[in-house]
Amino acid sequence: xxxxxxxxxxxxxxxxxxxxxxxxxxxxxxxxxxxxxxxxxxxxxxxxxxxxxxxxxxxxxxxxxxxxxxxxxxxxxxxxxxxxxxxxxxxxxxxxxxxxxxxxxxxxxxxxxxxxxxxxxxxxxxxxxxxxxxxxxxxxxxxxxxxxxxxxxxxxxxxxxxxxxxxxxxxxxxxxxxxxxxxxxxxxxxxxxxxxxxxxxxxxxxxxxxxxxxxxxxxxxxxxxxxxxxxxxxxxxxxxxxxxxxxxxxxxxxxxxxxxxxxxxxxxxxxxxxxxxxxxxxxxxxxxxxxx
Amino acid sequence: xxxxxxxxxxxxxxxxxxxxxxxxxxxxxxxxxxxxxxxxxxxxxxxxxxxxxxxxxxxxxxxxxxxxxxxxxxxxxxxxxxxxxxxxxxxxxxxxxxxxxxxxxxxxxxxxxxxxxxxxxxxxxxxxxxxxxxxxxxxxxxxxxxxxxxxxxxxxxxxxxxxxxxxxxxxxxxxxxxxxxxxxxxxxxxxxxxxxxxxxxxxxxxxxxxxxxxxxxxxxxxxxxxxxxxxxxxxxxxxxxxxxxxxxxxxxxxxxxxxxxxxxxxxxxxxxxxxxxxxxxxxxxxxxxxxxxxxxxxxxxxxxxxxxxxxxxxxxxxxxxxxxxxxxxxxxxxxxxxxxxxxxx
Numbered sequence: 001x002x003x004x005x006x007x008x009x010x011x012x013x014x015x016x017x018x019x020x021x022x023x024x025x026x027x028x029x030x031x032x033x034x035x036x037x038x039x040x041x042x043x044x045x046x047x048x049x050x051x052x053x054x055x056x057x058x059x060x061x062x063x064x065x066x067x068x069x070x071x072x073x074x075x076x077x078x079x080x081x082x083x084x085x086x087x088x089x090x091x092x093x094x095x096x097x098x099x100x101x102x103x104x105x106x107x108x109x110x111x112x113x114x115x116x117x118x119x120x121x122x123x124x125x126x127x128x129x130x131x132x133x134x135x136x137x138x139x140x141x142x143x144x145x146x147x148x149x150x151x152x153x154x155x156x157x158x159x160x161x162x163x164x165x166x167x168x169x170x171x172x173x174x175x176x177x178x179x180x181x182x183x184x185x186x187x188x189x190x191x192x193x194x195x196x197x198x199x200x201x202x203x204x205x206x207x208x209x210x211x212x213x214x215x216x217x218x219x220x221x222x223x224x225x226x227x228x229x230x231x232x233x234x235x236x237x238x239x240x241x242x243x244x245x246x247x248x249x250x251x252x253x254x255x256x257x258x259x260x261x262x263x264x265x266x267x268x269x270x271x272x273x274x275x276x277x278x279x280x281x282x283x284x285x286x287x288x289x290x291x292x
Numbered sequence: 293x294x295x296x297x298x299x300x301x302x303x304x305x306x307x308x309x310x311x312x313x314x315x316x317x318x319x320x321x322x323x324x325x326x327x328x329x330x331x332x333x334x335x336x337x338x339x340x341x342x343x344x345x346x347x348x349x350x351x352x353x354x355x356x357x358x359x360x361x362x363x364x365x366x367x368x369x370x371x372x373x374x375x376x377x378x379x380x381x382x383x384x385x386x387x388x389x390x391x392x393x394x395x396x397x398x399x400x401x402x403x404x405x406x407x408x409x410x411x412x413x414x415x416x417x418x419x420x421x422x423x424x425x426x427x428x429x430x431x432x433x434x435x436x437x438x439x440x441x442x443x444x445x446x447x448x449x450x451x452x453x454x455x456x457x458x459x460x461x462x463x464x465x466x467x468x469x470x471x472x473x474x475x476x477x478x479x480x481x482x483x484x485x486x487x488x489x490x491x492x493x494x495x496x497x498x499x500x501x502x503x504x505x506x507x508x509x510x511x512x513x514x515x516x517x518x519x520x521x522x523x524x525x526x527x528x529x530x531x532x533x534x535x536x537x538x539x540x541x542x543x544x545x546x547x548x549x550x551x552x553x554x555x556x557x558x559x560x561x562x563x564x565x566x567x568x569x570x571x572x573x574x575x576x577x578x579x580x581x582x583x584x585x586x587x588x589x590x591x592x593x594x595x596x597x598x599x600x601x602x603x604x605x606x607x608x609x610x611x612x613x614x615x616x617x618x619x620x621x622x623x624x625x626x627x628x629x630x631x632x633x634x635x636x637x
Contacts, residue, residue, distance in 0.1 A: 121422055128393070133417045139383045140418055143390020143398075146375060150351075151394065170414070173380035177387070180378070 011067060013097070015240070018061040023229050024291040026096055027057035031259050031286055033092035037108035037115070038272070039279035044109075044117065047257035047269035049089035051193050052160070054227050055252050056093040059158060059189070063236040068098035071125040078144060080128050080159040082137020083191075087119035090127065090160075099126040135168025137161055138188060142174050145183040145247075153185075156240065160189045164196035166207045172217075178247040179218030186247040187239045188219075191226065193254045195270050210251050219249045226252025259286050318438035321360060322615040323491060324525055331491040332466035336429060337365025339473035340399060344370055350477065351391055353377055353400045355384040361401040361431045362489045381406045385414035385428075392424040397477060404430035404445030404486060408452060419482050420457045426482050433462070433486035433524065434576030435605055435622065440612035445486075446605050450581025452484045453553050460553040461485040462524035462576075462583075463504065466492040468550055471504035479506055486524055495528050502548075509556040511563065515545035518633060519563055522574040523549045523583050526603070530574055532626040537633060544633070545569070552583055557590045564591055570599045570636060576624060579604035601636050603629055 018026070034049035059079060066076040081090045091108070094100045100114070107113035114124050118132040131137050141159040148155050165171050178186050192210065194201045202208060214221040220242045224231040232252070239248040257263035260282045263272065274282065325331050344350040344366065356379040358364045367374035375391075377384045381402055388398040400407075407415065407430045419426045430445070437443045452460050459479060463472045469492065476483040496502050499512050512527070513534060522530040527548040534544035547563055549556065564571055571591070573584035584602035591598065605622050619625040623632060 129389075130417055130421055133413050136382075136386055136414055136418050139386020139414065140390040140393070142383065143387035143392075144394055145390070146387065147391045147394025147396055150391075150396065170380075170382035170386070173378075173383035174386065177377060177380065177383050 011069070012065075013061070013068065014065055015063055020229060020233070021291070023057050023061055023233070026061045027053045027229065028286070028290050029096045030056055030089070030092040032283065033095045033102070033105060034088050035260075035279060035282050035286065037088050037091060037105055038274065040106060041109045041117070042276065043271065043273040044088050045085050046088065046272045046274070047195070047263060048086050048191070048193065049092055050257045050259050050263070051227070051254035052086065052089045052191050053092070053258070054229055055160075055189060055191065055232055055254070056089060057096075058229060058232040058236055060093050060097045062233055063240065064158065065155070071099055075153065075155055077156045077158060078128050079126075080131070080137045080141050080144070080157060081119050082129070082131045082159055082161040082165055083134060084119040084130065084132030086160070086162070087115070087117060087127075090119060091115050091124070094124070094126040097126075100124070134162075134165045135170040137165075138171055138174035138178070141186055141188070142177050142181065142183065145178070145186045146181060148185055156185050156187055158187050158189060160191060162196075163190060163192045163194060163201045163207060164204070166190070167205045175214070175217045175219070182245040183247045184242070184245050188247065188249040190249060190251045191254055192251060193256045195256050197270055214249045214251070219247050220244065221249050221251065223251040223253070226254035227258050259289060261285065317614055318612050320437050320439045320443060321490060322436070322438055324436055324488060324615065325491060325493045330494045332494050333491050334362035334365050334489065335466040335469040335492050336473060336487055336489065337362035339470040340366045341369045343474050343477055344373065347397070347477065349395065350397045350399065351375065353384055353388055353391075353398055355379055355381050355402045355406065357402050357431070360403070360489065361429065361487060363399070363401045366399075381411040382414045385411045385426075386418050388426045389414070389418035389422065389424055392419070392426045397425050397427065399427045399429055401429045401431070401487075403443060404433045404448045405443055407484070408445055408448040412451065415458075415482070416455055420455050423457045423481050425480060427476050428482070428484045429487050430484070431487045431489045435610060435618055435624065436488070436525070436576070436615070438613045438615050438618060441609040444610055446578045446610060447581070448486070449552055449575070449577045449583065453581065453586065457481055458553065459483045459506070459551065461506070461550060462552055463488070463550050464524060464527040464548060465496050466494045467496040467502075468504050472506075472550065475504055475506045488525060493528060495531060504550060507551045507554050507556060509547055509549040509551075509559040511559070512546045512548050513544075515543035517542050517569060517637065518544040519547060519566075519569045519571045520544050520574060521547045521549055521560065521571065521583070521587055523552060524576050526574040526576050526624065529624065529626050529629055533629045533633065536626060536630045540634065542634065542637065549583060552586065555586055555590065560587055560590055561594055561596060564596050564598055570601065570633075572601045572603060572633060572636070574603040574624070574629060577604060578607055580607050599636075601632070603632060
């Protein structure tokens with residue numbers, strides 16, 4: 001079927017141009033692209049992509065300023081994917097944004113593809129960093145924000161990290177540093193889906209209370225339902241408009257595999273293998289629940 | 293003998309007593325200069341300032357060790373281009389990667405142990421895999437502190453030689469460092485440089501034609517009997533050893549190899565192929581995985597069969613103590629090098 005709204009690629013995408021309905025449609029399409037890529041390999045970090053689709057839609061179609069056909073455009077807002085594992089989710093967003101052609105979706109994870117299963121900057125247009133080794137992205141974001149300030153740039157650096165990355169001490173080095181350097185051009189997005197490789201994140205290494213921790217480190221902190229587009233829009237707006245000289249974080253509680261009930265219901269959703277016939281079932285259910 | 297030892301010598305004690313054992317210090321920052329040797333203060337810091345005056349894109353980062361890596365000279369000259377990242381080496385390397393991504397040329401400094409061990413993954417994935425223009429300049433390479441294994445980077449070359457895209461530099465003296473700084477800045481890509489800091493000996497100015505060239509080895513003196521291949525501070529020792537052995541009618545050539553990677557295999561092979569000489573590689577590093585094994589690999593791969601020996605630190609966690617004592621103990625002092633080479637001839 002034809003995906004909604006992909007024909008409206010513009011030379012330059014500016015914050016705040018999309019309607020609420022468009023954002024919901026974009027999130028739906030991002031889920032679809034991710035499922036179709038998952039079907040190519042029969043496996044992948046699908047549940048994360050489905051869970052993060054709403055925050056990706058709001059990032060790419062509401063908050064960020066960029067040119068889809070010029071991924072290195074200097075005044076762009078940068079989107080850093082610390083979690084290289086979520087590459088399938090970001091590819092889906094980049095396809096929806098028009099940075100990557102939709103027909104490349106069939107190459108996902110294959111030889112010589114620009115879409116390897118873990119995100120690497122040298123491979124993919126729009127992929128700003130190589131994030132497969134967890135806990136590095138926010139440090140790189142600190143350096144980029146310092147560099148952008150040196151250049152008197154007004155660009156924002158967005159860094160999507162996962163709750164699992166909060167296990168890594170290096171993340172907290174960067175959290176301290178961002179506040180020390182008053183990086184008001186840094187917006188961290190934490191995807192809290194409470195699922196990592198060995199089980200529920202809070203059982204691996206409990207990171208709560210998250211709001212209090214980030215606030216105590218000097219960040220302007222918001223916590224929202226990461227699958228509620230209105231809440232996300234409000235949080236991104238507040239993060240961008242916040243007047244104080246401090247970094248900003250949006251903690252997003254998301255639901256693994258959001259939008260496909262039989263995947264949502266699985267015990268182990270960190271890395272999903274889906275039987276061949278189930279991909280079509282998943283797409284069908286997704287389309288049946290497509291927003292009007 | 294250092295000043296503290298002199299002061300501690302008891303005055304007016306009986307001349308009949310046996311001379312008291314020389315007191316030594318295991319201070320973290322111990323000088324590698326021998327007594328009376330010409331030195332220059334903070335050559336890295338001053339060279340970076342000189343370069344930064346020409347190149348506004350150069351920025352400096354430290355992880356709470358700017359005074360101990362001579363970066364404070366740069367920080368004082370360009371306070372708004374200096375980033376104090378705190379004692380957080382992973383952040384240091386990540387932030388350097390971010391600054392490089394925005395077009396700057398970051399010089400990230402810490403001790404060699406912390407860069408090689410603690411921040412390895414960040415250097416590898418955030419910097420080297422992306423071939424970013426970050427210069428990692430690290431003090432206390434090899435055995436240049438008596439502080440024990442927590443501060444002795446005896447494995448840094450082994451660790452960094454294996455990292456793709458990374459250029460690895462081990463300069464000899466103040467002159468080498470001054471010339472290496474602009475050279476590594478001109479190189480597009482990541483560089484790891486071992487740093488001698490503080491009052492750094494000056495020896496290469498006596499070799500009029502010497503000039504640091506990235507990726508090039510330099511024959512500092514020729515000799516019939518032994519080809520001594522060395523990097524870093526061991527080139528000073530190699531020159532002293534050659535002079536000492538001359539008195540025993542042993543003629544030693546010294547080939548200085550300040551770039552460990554990429555290795556100047558052409559010059560190494562050319563010199564090694566010249567007939568009949570004992571080839572000795574001397575390095576301020578573990579015998580495992582450093583310059584010696586790099587040279588051995590080159591010779592073996594090219595079927596150059598020569599008598600071959602290594603002067604290097606043992607594959608062990610080394611003792612704490614005073615540097616002169618430790619250099620003697622582990623065979624990298626001039627005296628022990630001369631004795632080793634004579635025993636091999």
